[in-house]
Amino acid sequence: MAHADDGAPTQTVEIHYRMAVWAIPFGQLDYTGTFGKGRYSAAMHFRTSGFLGSFWKSAIDNSASGVMAASALLPSAYVSQSVSHSGRRQWLRVDYPRNTAPVMHADPPYDVSKFPVPDNQKRGAVDPVSGLSTLVAGLQTDDLARCARPLAIFDGRRRYNIVFAPLAEASAAPLTPETQRCKIRYEHIAGLKQEVVDLSTDPPPIYAEFLDLAAPDSPRGHYTLARKAWAAFWWGQVSATVTEVKINGHSVPLQE
Numbered sequence: 375m376a377h378a379d380d381g382a383p384t385q386t387v388e389i390h391y392r393m394a395v396w397a398i399p400f401g402q403l404d405y406t407g408t409f410g411k412g413r414y415s416a417a418m419h420f421r422t423s424g425f426l427g428s429f430w431k432s433a434i435d436n437s438a439s440g441v442m443a444a445s446a447l448l449p450s451a452y453v454s455q456s457v458s459h460s461g462r463r464q465w466l467r468v469d470y471p472r473n474t475a476p477v478m479h480a481d482p483p484y485d486v487s488k489f490p491v492p493d494n495q496k497r498g499a500v501d502p503v504s505g506l507s508t509l510v511a512g513l514q515t516d517d518l519a520r521c522a523r524p525l526a527i528f529d530g531r532r533r534y535n536i537v538f539a540p541l542a543e544a545s546a547a548p549l550t551p552e553t554q555r556c557k558i559r560y561e562h563i564a565g566l567k568q569e570v571v572d573l574s575t576d577p578p579p580i581y582a583e584f585l586d587l588a589a590p591d592s593p594r595g596h597y598t599l600a601r602k603a604w605a606a607f608w609w610g611q612v613s614a615t616v617t618e619v620k621i622n623g624h625s626v627p628l629q630e
Contacts, residue, residue, distance in 0.1 A: 383410055383591050384408060384409065384410030384411055385408070385409055385410055385589065385591055385592060385621060385622055386406065386407070386408045386409075386620075386621070386622055386623070387405075387406070387407045387408075387409070387510060387589075387597050387619070387620070387621055388404070388405070388406050388618070388619065388620040388621075389404075389405040389406075389510070389599050389616060389618075389619050390402065390403075390404050390405075390616065390617045390618045390619075391403040391404075391405075391614045391615060391616055391617065392614070392615050392617050393420075393612070393613070393614050394612070394613050394614075394615070395610055395611070395612055396610045396611065397611075397613070400422055401420060401421060401422040402420070402421055403418065403419070403420045403614060404418065404419045404420075405417070405418050405506065405510070407507050407510050407511070409442060409507075409511055409592065410591075412441060412442050413439070413440070413441055413442060414439065414440060414441075414442050414447055414504075414507060414511070415437070415438070415439040416437065416438055416439075416503050416504070416506070416507045416510075417435070417436065417437040417438075417503070418434075418435070418436045418437070418503055418506070419433070419434070419435050419436075420433065420434040420435075421433045421434075433456065433457050434454070434455070434456040434457075435454070435455045435456070436452070436453070436454045436455075436501075436502065436503050437452070437453050437503060438451065438452045438453075438501050438503035438504045438507070439451060440470070440504060442511070445513055446508065446513060447500060447504045447507055447508050447511065447513065448470070448500075449470045449500050449501050449504040450469070450470055451467065451468070451469050451470065452467065452468040452470070452501030452502075452503060452504070452529070452530070453465075453466070453467045454466045454467075454529070454530075464480070464481075464482070465480065465481045466478065466479070466480045466481075466484075466529075466530050466531075467479045467480075467530075468501055468528070468529065468530040470500075470501075475493035475494075475496040475497055476496045476497075476499070476528055476530075478530035478531070480530065484530075484531055484566070486531060486565065486566060489532075489564070489565050489566045489567070490564070490565070491528065491532065491533045491563075491564045491565040492564065495528075495533045495563060495564050496528045496533065498526055499526040499527055499528035499533060500525070500526065500527060500528070501527065501528065501529055501530075502527055502529050505525040505527050505536065508525065509525075509584075509598055509599075509600075510597055510598060510599060511592065511594070511597065511598075512586070512592065512594035512595075512596055512597060512598045513594070521538045521539065521540045521541075521554050521556040521584070523538065524536060524537045524538065524561075531565050531566045532562070532563075532564065532565030532566050532567070533563040533564045533565050534560060534561055534562050534563050534565075535560075535561040535563060536558060536559075536560065536561075537558070537559045537561055538556050538557070538558055539556065539557045539558075539559070540554070540555070540556060540557075541555040541556055541557045541581060553583060553584065553585050553586070553601075554583075554584050555581065555582070555583050555584075556581070556582050556583075556584060557579050557580075557581055558579060558580040558581070558582055558603075559579050559580075560577050560580075578605050578606055578607060579605065580603055580604070580605045581603065581604055581605070582600040582602070582603040582604075583600065583601050583602050583603075584598055584599065584600055584601070585598070585599055585600075585601045585628065586598055587599065587619065587621070587626055589621055597621070599616065599619065600614070600616075601615075601616050601628065602614065602615045602616065616628060
């Protein structure tokens with residue numbers, strides 16, 4: 375197996391987002407990814423806060439680790455821990471053994487008998503944190519402007535695709551060569567239905583503006599992040615906006 379950047383120094387990327395509904399802050403999403411020596415590890419932490427967050431008090435911690443191949447991240451394990459607004463705790467782990475389908479362990483266990491995910495649909499898929507890390511590491515496509523490679527995700531309960539397409543907006547402000555606007559669509563394949571978004575009807579697309587940050591020691595010479603993302607529901611718009619980015623502990627200025 376060809377590993378990426380086996381001899382490159384390890385780098386750590388931190389990305390912090392402010393979440394809002396109707397422009398009112400309701401939570402914080404923090405991402406940390408470490409890449410180098412042919413391996414990666416990453417973690418995401420979401421927590422509610424503020425007035426709106428008090429109605430949906432919860433926290434979610436997700437982490438993943440694995441191997442960096444030449445053009446993809448190959449997860450070894452994914453762990454998710456959450457506390458709902460009612461205080462219910464859920465722990466889940468997915469192991470991704472080589473040459474066999476991923477295996478889920480959960481406490482309390484999920485009943486997936488009514489909505490199973492066949493082994494052939496699990497193979498080749500990655501966990502949500504590794505999927506996001508694939509974007510951050512710049513491995514999702516040879517050309518960011520294509521904004522077109524789908525991500526196959528298996529989180530232990532459901533199998534879905536995240537499908538990207540370039541967004542052409544005649545009225546949008548001109549973009550620099552380092553930025554690209556994309557339309558992102560959730561495509562349910564198998565398993566339990568999405569719990570956060572009501573999928574009884576087609577979920578609204580997510581729009582995102584991606585930005586390349588120069589990082590000579592990264593696998594592609596840059597890291598990629600969604601500077602902002604938003605989706606419009608019938609009850610209002612939800613958005614995520616970057617508040618700070620750090621590489622190896624040093625803040626990186628963001629283009630306006």
